[in-house]
Amino acid sequence: MKFRVIIFIILLSSYTSYSQITPDRLRNFIFNGQSTPGSIPPYPAEVITFYEKLGFKTAWIQQENIEDRNFLLTVLKxxxxWGLQDEYYASDFLEEFCNGHLLLRNADDSMQREIRITGIAIHFYRSIAFGNIMPQLRYDGLDYQPACYDIPVLLANAIKTKSIQLLKEQLTPPLVEVNTLENKIKQLNARMSEGDFKEVVIASNKVNxxxxxxxxxxxxxxILDSVSxxxxxxxxKKAIREAQRQFNLLSDGMLRSTILEQLNVPLYKRLQQLSLSINYYRWLYCLIQGRTVIVVNIPAAYMNVYRDNRSILEMRMVLGKTSTPTPTLAxxxxxVILYPYWHVPISIVAKELLPLIKANPAFIRVGNFQVLNSAGKIMNPYKIKWQALNVKNFPYTIRQSTGCDNxxxxxxxxxxxxxxxYLHDTPFKSAFMLNKRYFSHGCLRMENPMELGRLVLKAHHLAIDTLxxxxxxxxxxxxxxxxxDPMPVIVWYNPAGCDSTGRVRFYEDIYRKFHWEEKSAKKLVE
Incomplete structure (x- = not known):
C-alpha cells in the first residue's frame, strides 16, 4: 500500500510539472535563459526556431509525446x-528519461529536459543531412556551410504531423555514394555484432x-554470405577478385601481398573509413545543388564532377608524389588558360633542372625552355654563368614554352x-593507365581536360573545340x-567511396594522413 502511494505521488508530481508548462511559460524560460550549466543544447538559435514553429508547445515530455520520444531514442540507438556514433547524441540521457529513470522534479526541470531533447534531435538530424565530420582542408576559399535543409522547421513539422518516422529518409542526401556507403556500414556492423565475431589475420596465401x-x-x-x-x-577466387576491386587492386584472384595487406586491416578501421566518407558526402550534398562542382579525391587519384544528385563527368588523375603531396583545398x-606556359617552380629548378643545365646548357633549347631575367626579358642561355648559380642565387625565371612537350x-x-x-593537361598520358598515379610535384593532371574545360567555359566552349x-x-x-561562372573545386582526402558501378571502394592512405582510433572516429584526419 505504501509503495502505491509513493508511485501515485511521483506520477502526480510529474503531471503537475507537465500541466504548469504553458506556451507563455516555455517561451519565457527559453528567452530568459533559465537553464542549469551543461543543459544548454547545441544550435540554440535553431532550438528557438523549432519552438516558434510549434507555438512554444512542448514536443517530448508530455504523455501524448511518448511515441515520438521513443522513436527518437530508437533512431539514436x-x-x-548511418556512420554516426550514438554517444555524440546523448542517447543514454534520453534512454533514462524514456524508461522513467529520470524524474521530473518541477516545471523548470521539465522544461530543461524538454529543451535538451530538442537540442539532441536537431543535432542528430543535422548530422544525417549535413554530416558530423567536415573535410579537413588546408585552404578553404569557399567558406561553405551546408544549409539546404531547414532542420528545425522540418523537425517541427514532423512533430505536428506525427510523421517523425519519415524524417530520417527525408533528410538523407539522395546521392549514390551515401546510399552505397550506408548499406556497407550496416553490413559490417551486422557482422561485428555477431556473438562469435573476432578480428582475424590471414597468414596463408592458399586459395581454398x-x-x-x-x-x-x-x-x-x-563479400561472402556465409562461412562455408x-x-x-x-x-x-571470385570473392577475392571482388575484394581486390574494392581495394583498388589488380583483380586476378591471387592472394598476393598487396591484397593480404588490405584484407588484414581490422574491420573497425574499415568502419571508420566508411563513416568518415559518408559524412564527407553529406557535407558535399548542399554544395552541388543547382551548380557544377569539381571534386578530386587524393587517395583515389580520381575526379568526379557533380551537379545536383549525380556525377556528370569523371576521370583518372595524376597527383603529387609523397615527397611533393597535392594539398587539400577548396x-x-x-x-582557363589555353596554350599555357609552365613557369618552373624554383624548387624544381634547383633540384632537377639546374644540374642538367650545368652539364649542358643545350638542355634549355631541347626542352623548349626559356630563361627570363627579372624584367621578363628572354636571355641567351649560353651567356649565363650557370656554374655560379644555386637555389639561393638564381635571379632568373625558367619557363617552358608551348608545344607538344609542354x-x-x-x-x-x-x-x-x-x-x-592547378588543374592541367599533360603530354604524359600513359600514367593514367596505372593503379597508383602519384608522379606530379603537387599539381593535378587530368585525363580528359578538354571535357572539363567545356563545362567550365560553357558559352565559350568553342574555344576548346578550336584548341x-x-x-x-x-x-x-x-x-x-x-x-x-567560377566553378567550385574541392580537393579532399577521402578514404572510401564508390565507383560508377555502385561498388564500395577503399583507398590506400597514400600520404599516411589517417590516425584511426581503436574505438572511435571523432577526428580522424590531420
Missing amino acids: QSAN SNNTALVLKLYQLA THLPETSL SKINK ALGLLKLEFYSPFGV EQKGCLINHSPIAVPAD
Missing part, C-alpha cells in the same frame, strides 16, 4: 548504422576453403590557393578565357 581465416574475413567484409568450409575454389576556377599540355584551369597548384583541332602549337602565346 541505430546511429552507428581450408584457409579458414581467408573465408572468415571475406564473410566479415560482406566447402566453398569451391572458383567461388573463392577554391573556385576563375579562368608539361601543362594544352590547357590549364586556374584557381586561387596559397600552394601554387583540339589545332593541337599543340610551338611558341604560341597563352590565351586566357575567364570562366562565365
